[in-house]
Amino acid sequence: MHKTTNIPMRQILRDRAVQFLIYVSVIMVSVVFIWILIDLARGGVAHLSWEFLMESPRDAGRAGGIASILVSTLLILLVAMLTAAPIAWTTAILLVEFVAIDSAFGKTVRFSLHVLAGVPSIVFGLFGNAFFSIYLGLGFSILSGGLTLACMLLPILASTAEAGLRAVPYAYRLSASALGLTRTATLIHLILPAAAPVLAAGLLLGIGRALAETAALLFTSGYADRMPDSLLDSGRALALHIFDLSMNVPGGDAPAYASTLVLVSLLLCINVLAMKFAHGLHRRKIMT
Amino acid sequence: MNCNQWTDKQDTFTLGPLEAGPPCCDPWPAIQVRDLSLSYNGKTALDKVTLDIYQGCITALIGPSGCGKTSFLSAINRLTDLIPGCSIAGKILINNQDIHHPDIHTQALRRQVGMVFQKPTPFPLSIRRNLSLPLNEHGTTQKKEVAAIIEQVLRDVGLWEEVHDRLDASALSLSGGQQQRLCIARALALQPQILLMDEPCSALDPLASGVVEDLICRLRGRYTIVIVTHNLAQARRIANYAAFFWISGHAAGQLIEFGRCQHIFESPSHELTAAYINGVRG
Amino acid sequence: MILSGRNILFRLILTDKLLISILRVGAMLAALVVLLILIFLVYESWPALSSLSITRFINDVSWHPLENTYNLMPMLSGTVLTSSGALLLAIPLSLASALFIVFYAPLHLATAYKRLIELLSGIPSVVFGFWGLTTLVPLINQWNPPGASLLAGILVLTMMILPTVTLTAYTALAAVPDELLRNAAALGLSRWGVTNGVALPAAKTGIAAGIILAAARALGETMAVLMVAGNVVQYPETLFDPVRTLAANIALETAYAMGDHRAVLFVSGLLLMLLIMVLSGLVELLEQQRHA
Numbered sequence: 001m002h003k004t005t006n007i008p009m010r011q012i013l014r015d016r017a018v019q020f021l022i023y024v025s026v027i028m029v030s031v032v033f034i035w036i037l038i039d040l041a042r043g044g045v046a047h048l049s050w051e052f053l054m055e056s057p058r059d060a061g062r063a064g065g066i067a068s069i070l071v072s073t074l075l076i077l078l079v080a081m082l083t084a085a086p087i088a089w090t091t092a093i094l095l096v097e098f099v100a101i102d103s104a105f106g107k108t109v110r111f112s113l114h115v116l117a118g119v120p121s122i123v124f125g126l127f128g129n130a131f132f133s134i135y136l137g138l139g140f141s142i143l144s145g146g147l148t149l150a151c152m153l154l155p156i157l158a159s160t161a162e163a164g165l166r167a168v169p170y171a172y173r174l175s176a177s178a179l180g181l182t183r184t185a186t187l188i189h190l191i192l193p194a195a196a197p198v199l200a201a202g203l204l205l206g207i208g209r210a211l212a213e214t215a216a217l218l219f220t221s222g223y224a225d226r227m228p229d230s231l232l233d234s235g236r237a238l239a240l241h242i243f244d245l246s247m248n249v250p251g252g253d254a255p256a257y258a259s260t261l262v263l264v265s266l267l268l269c270i271n272v273l274a275m276k277f278a279h280g281l282h283r284r285k286i287m288t
Numbered sequence: 289m290n291c292n293q294w295t296d297k298q299d300t301f302t303l304g305p306l307e308a309g310p311p312c313c314d315p316w317p318a319i320q321v322r323d324l325s326l327s328y329n330g331k332t333a334l335d336k337v338t339l340d341i342y343q344g345c346i347t348a349l350i351g352p353s354g355c356g357k358t359s360f361l362s363a364i365n366r367l368t369d370l371i372p373g374c375s376i377a378g379k380i381l382i383n384n385q386d387i388h389h390p391d392i393h394t395q396a397l398r399r400q401v402g403m404v405f406q407k408p409t410p411f412p413l414s415i416r417r418n419l420s421l422p423l424n425e426h427g428t429t430q431k432k433e434v435a436a437i438i439e440q441v442l443r444d445v446g447l448w449e450e451v452h453d454r455l456d457a458s459a460l461s462l463s464g465g466q467q468q469r470l471c472i473a474r475a476l477a478l479q480p481q482i483l484l485m486d487e488p489c490s491a492l493d494p495l496a497s498g499v500v501e502d503l504i505c506r507l508r509g510r511y512t513i514v515i516v517t518h519n520l521a522q523a524r525r526i527a528n529y530a531a532f533f534w535i536s537g538h539a540a541g542q543l544i545e546f547g548r549c550q551h552i553f554e555s556p557s558h559e560l561t562a563a564y565i566n567g568v569r570g
Numbered sequence: 571m572i573l574s575g576r577n578i579l580f581r582l583i584l585t586d587k588l589l590i591s592i593l594r595v596g597a598m599l600a601a602l603v604v605l606l607i608l609i610f611l612v613y614e615s616w617p618a619l620s621s622l623s624i625t626r627f628i629n630d631v632s633w634h635p636l637e638n639t640y641n642l643m644p645m646l647s648g649t650v651l652t653s654s655g656a657l658l659l660a661i662p663l664s665l666a667s668a669l670f671i672v673f674y675a676p677l678h679l680a681t682a683y684k685r686l687i688e689l690l691s692g693i694p695s696v697v698f699g700f701w702g703l704t705t706l707v708p709l710i711n712q713w714n715p716p717g718a719s720l721l722a723g724i725l726v727l728t729m730m731i732l733p734t735v736t737l738t739a740y741t742a743l744a745a746v747p748d749e750l751l752r753n754a755a756a757l758g759l760s761r762w763g764v765t766n767g768v769a770l771p772a773a774k775t776g777i778a779a780g781i782i783l784a785a786a787r788a789l790g791e792t793m794a795v796l797m798v799a800g801n802v803v804q805y806p807e808t809l810f811d812p813v814r815t816l817a818a819n820i821a822l823e824t825a826y827a828m829g830d831h832r833a834v835l836f837v838s839g840l841l842l843m844l845l846i847m848v849l850s851g852l853v854e855l856l857e858q859q860r861h862a
Contacts, residue, residue, distance in 0.1 A: 008427045015762045022674050025666035026683065029732065033690055036701050036729075043704070090596025098590055105597075112601040118850040119607065119843055120790025122817045126839045129824065130610045151603050158600065184585045212694030215792040215817070219825050239696045246700045247797060253704060260697050267692050370755055398758030405756070409749040412772045421767045422757040474757065 040264065043257030052258055057225050060249050061241065066259055068227040072142060072235030073211070075228065076221060079146025080153060080210050085203065087150075088157035095158075096165040097187065117155035121215040124152050128220040142228055142235040145221025152216060153206045160205060164198025165191065197277040204274035208267050214239040238263050315342040318482060318512045319364060324378035326359050326368065332540035333359045336378070339531055339546045341482075346504065346513045348523035348549070351533030352570035356541025357516045360533075361484045364514070365401040366394050382482070399426055402475035406487040408467035410459035410474075415451055418459045418470060419477050426478060441473040445503055465496020469503065476507075483507065485515040489522065501526060520565065524553055532561045534570075611840050618833035627837070633803045635823070635831035642838055644803050648813035649842075651720060651806065652795055653788040656727035661781060664732050668739035673765055684740070691733035699797030702726040707798055714810045716800065721809040723799035730794060731784040738783065742776025743769055779856045786849040790842060792817040816842055 055065035091109060099106040128148030138144040168191050176186040192199075214237075222234030225241065236244070242259045245252035317340035326334035334356040341347050349357045359368070366387060368374045380387050387397055411418050419438045428434055438455070442448040447469050451462070459470060468488060475483060485504070489497040505526055507513060517523050523530055530552040536542040545558045556562045563569040612619075622640065630641035667687065671680045702722055711717030746769050754764040770777075792815075800812020801822065814822075816838045824835055 011425065011427075011760060011763075015760050018762045019674065022666045022670050025663050026670045026675075029663055029667060030683070030686060032729065033686060036693075036698075039701060039705055040697070087596045087599050090593045091600040094590075094593035094597045098593060109597050109601045112604040114850070114854070115604050115847060116607075118786060118846050120792070120817065120846060122790065122792040122820050123607075123611070123839045123843050126614070126820065126824065126836055127607045127610055130614045130836070131606060135610070151607070154600055154603060182585050184589045187589070208692065212692075212696075214694070214696050215821055218821055239694055242696050242700055243793060243797070246703055256700060260700060264693065264697060267694070268689075271688075271692050365756060367752070367756055370752070395758040395760060398756060403756040405749065405753060407749055409747075409753045411750060411754070411768050413768075421763075422759065425757075425759050425763045425767065471753070478757065 040257060040260055043253070044259075044261035047254045047258035048261055052255075053262070056227055057241075057255075060252070061225060061245050061255055062249060062251055063255075066238065066241065066255075066262065068225060069236055069238055069241045069259070072221075072228050073237045075142045075231065075235060076146045076149065076217070076237055077207060077210055079143060079231065080149035081203065081207065083147060083150035084153040084157055084206065088154050089161050089199070091154075092158050092161035092165055093187065096162055097183065097191070113155045113158050116151070117159075119152075121152065121213060124148055124216040125218055125220060127151070128216060133220055138232065140220065140222030140234045141232045142221055143231045145217045145235070145237070146231075148216050148220045149210050149213060152213065153210060156206050156209060157202050160202025161195070161199055164195040164202065167198065168194045201274045201277040204270050204277070208270045208274070211237075211263065211267060211270075212239060213237075214243055315345065317341060318343040318383065319514075320379075320381040320384075321360075321364075322379040322381070324360070324363060324376070324380060326356065326363055326374065326376050327540075328371070329373040332538060334363075335536055335538070335540040335542050337541075337543045339543060341512060341514055342529060343512050344509050345528035346508055346515060346526055347529040347531060348527035349514065349516045349531050349533060350518075350520060350523050351541075351544075351564065352535075353518075354541070355533035355535055357533050358486055359541070361403070361486055361514065361516055364482070364484055365398050365403055367398075367403070369394060395426075399478045400480050401482045401484060402478060402480035403484045404468070404472050404475055404486070404488050407491050408464055408471050410462065410467050410470050412458070412460060414456045415459045415462070415470065416455040419474055422474060422478055437477055441476045444476060444506075445469040445473040446499065447473060463496070465492050465499055468492060468496070468500055472500070472503065480511070482512045482514070485513065487516050487518060490518060520553075524549065532556075532558070532564065534560050534564070611836055611843070615833055615836040615840055618830055618837050621830070622834070627834075633819075635827065635834070638830070640830075640834045642816070642834075642841070644805050645814050645816045645819050645838070646841075647805055648720075648723075648799070649789060649815040649817065651813065652723040652727055652799065652815055653785060655720070655724035656731055656788050657781070657785055659724065659728040660732045660735055660784065663728075664735035664739055665777070667732070667736045668743055669765060671736075671740055672743045673761065673769070687733045687736050690729075691737060695730060695791060695794040696797075698726050698730055699794035702794065702798035710810070716810075716812065718798055718800035718812050719810045720799065720806045720813045723795045723813065723815070724809075726794045726798050727788050727791060730791060731788050734787060735780050735784045738780025739773070739777045742773035742780070745776070746772045775856055775859065779853045782849050782853050782856070786846045786853075789845055789849075790817060792821050796821055 052065040053070065054067050056068040057066060058064035091113070095106055095109060125148065128144060128151070132138050132144040132147050133140060138147075172190050172194065173186060176190055181189075217237050217240055221237065221240075223236055223240070223244065224234040225236050225244075228235040238259060242256050242263065245256035245259065319341035321337055321339050321341075324334060324337045325332065337356075337360060349360065351357060362368045362371075363376060364380060364382075364387075368376060376388070382397075382401065385392070411421065413421070416438060419441065420434050423429075423434050423437060428437070439448060439452075442451065447466060450466065451457075459467065462470060468491075472488070488504070489500050492500060501522060504513065504515065508526075508528075515523075515527070527549045529547065530549045531546040532544045532552060533541050534544045545552060545556060545561045547557075552561060553565060556565060560569070618640075626640055627642040630639040632639050633641050633644060667683070671684050675683065702725070706725060707717035707719075707722050709717070710719060710722055750768055750772060751764060754768045759767060795815050796818035799815065799818065801814045801818060802812040803814050803819075804811065806813045820835050820839055824832070827835055
């Protein structure tokens with residue numbers, strides 16, 4: 001065979017240059033991100049303690065802990081989830097089980113959800129303020145914030161639920177029909193249990209998204225950092241607390257770091273859990 | 289039509305004169321395989337294969353599925369290097385050069401040894417770009433030269449009349465048979481010495497299959513062709529030499545018999561060969 | 571004992587019909603939300619849209635609601651500049667990262683790096699803003715005061731959209747069929763030859779969709795940019811000038827805005843939403859083209 005080294009020099013240089021650029025980019029990205037993670041850990045670990053989680057903030061958050069913040073966050077999440085999940089899941093079930101792929105109704109609903117998914121969170125905040133706080137008279141309250149978040153979560157919950165339901169093998173539905181079961185019974189006893197892990201994963205993803213949300217809560221759920229008395233009381237979510245401490249409270253950096261650590265750890269756990277649930281479904285599907 | 293009459297259609301050859309003829313001349317081994325063994329993750333797929341592939345002839349690799357024929361083919365152009373966990377023992381010499389020698393550059397090797405796969409896989413680019421990409425990468429960048437080569441290979445595979453007015457259309461818009469001929473043209477564009485073909489007709493309908501088969505016949509003499517085929521009738525029609533593979537006791541592929549095509553099909557030496565040819569086994 | 575056919579059917583149909591009506595209600599509520607949002611946005615913007623002409627948003631002297639001037643252009647430029655800058659930085663870095671994971675890295679490194687990127691995609695914008703505020707802004711301040719600037723906004727936004735683009739590019743590249751890559755290798759193409767000649771063209775629709783989605787996200791991003799970009803309403807002359815984006819403006823002023831001021835804020839919200847909807851529409855078109 002003739003020349004074995006007739007690869008043009010230009011090509012070898014070009015390949016090496018590309019490889020170099022790619023490695024440099026990856027190193028840059030890794031360094032920056034690891035830097036961020038280390039900074040957060042270093043800044044927050046000192047201030048973190050059991051008391052931090054159990055006490056309410058004092059002195060605008062410079063002292064004390066985040067207990068009331070955590071409670072408000074939990075309440076906002078509950079309101080959001082309990083409102084969004086039923087609507088999203090019924091929509092998903094309807095789209096998958098009862099409506100043809102290309103019906104006008106199905107297309108409209110899907111399109112609406114798609115548009116909803118693209119709306120920026122600050123615009124949700126504006127809407128929440130106009131509709132829930134003012135029009136419905138809920139004022140700056142946990143209820144108002146939670147309902148606004150529910151609107152934001154609809155697309156995520158609906159699309160993950162739809163994916164999970166479609167992943168259930170069609171054979172289940174055929175066998176159920178052959179046995180004379182009603183659609184309702186098939187749904188309740190066969191399909192929903194089979195899709196449950198993915199539905200749970202979707203819920204967790206939604207929770208993660210809601211936890212990270214700040215802009216939509218700025219003028220819907222209010223700023224009060226004391227323990228809320230009721231759902232109509234104003235409450236401050238964890239992400240908002242971090243924002244306030246860092247921007248408006250001089251000397252609030254240390255508790256802000258600690259709160260960040262709590263938030264990021266929560267999000268990490270949620271993501272890991274969500275992966276486990278979704279993964280479990282795939283494995284089961286392969287075995288049946 | 290018995291393809292062993294290679295004297296027809298000589299005037300449509302465009303890529304240079306014949307170099308070596310069919311078995312009437314002294315056969316010269318373009319590829320020499322000595323004790324080739326191949327295993328994937330420790331499990332042997334090919335067990336000590338030794339044979340010669342003769343220049344200018346069509347050698348058919350026949351035998352049932354799973355006998356390592358495709359692995360054998362992949363070893364010749366070192367595509368096995370890309371498979372993780374694959375290890376090779378033994379020697380492969382192309383033009384008396386060991387292809388596993390450290391001085392050998394795999395890209396240059398693959399320019400000399402072209403490959404056509406079972407499933408027609410045109411790149412999601414225009415027809416022209418499908419053919420010019422490998423040329424550019426291997427150093428031919430002059431536009432006129434590239435255009436001339438593109439026209440030549442498309443004529444050779446019989447596609448020129450069909451696509452010359454839409455070379456910038458997507459290659460995916462061609463039919464299955466046209467796509468496979470395009471893949472053959474793409475391999476030919478690099479002017480390889482050896483052409484490896486892994487069941488090139490099996491994914492095509494009978495009409496397209498016939499066209500591709502005729503094309504392969506026309507390439508005889510100017511290229512050394514190794515073709516894996518399950519279609520015994522096809523092997524009979526087009527091959528000069530045949531190599532029969534079977535699974536050994538250890539579930540590894542083995543070469544049972546190799547020889548002139550007429551010999552293998554009409555008077556095989558090994559009983560397994562006879563059994564396979566007659567459809568008794570495999 | 572055979573139950574009367576008519577009885578069974580009646581009971582069965584009733585349950586299913588009930589179910590379907592419940593489901594319909596849910597789906598309609600979902601579809602209504604979008605409508606509600608549009609209605610209320612327009613309702614709240616109406617005072618401004620009807621009494622102020624659109625040219626005022628472009629030609630007024632400045633943004634001073636208390637003095638009745640409502641020029642949105644400096645803030646629109648802030649939004650566009652931060653987003654474009656972030657895209658310019660993020661696209662090459664993300665493509666390089668995706669190529670690294672799919673083609674250039676050994677398996678363990680690739681998995682580790684992908685996990686790192688996935689971890690980062692989950693970090694909330696406040697956290698990026700917070701880090702920017704405490705670490706990035708002082709750094710830039712040392713180089714060229716003040717630290718809170720367009721540059722800080724661009725850098726923070728880059729970090730936020732990088733994981734999204736990387737992961738969508740990764741999915742698109744990983745979906746390139748193996749046969750294409752094998753064919754390219756058999757033709758003796760080098761690694762970059764295969765990547766640039768075959769893999770990237772095959773994945774280009776998916777990558778483009780990812781980039782447009784990231785652009786939409788960058789336009790709407792509020793908190794992180796708010797925290798580091800300085801929030802001065804002006805056209806920036808250098809990278810180190812502070813800017814205010816439309817989204818940050820809404821966040822800062824809605825709580826106490828009244829009357830026309832409030833209405834104009836809603837107008838800017840509508841503007842943002844329209845921009846993003848156009849981008850989402852583009853992505854839809856691309857997806858359809860890919861499946862065609």
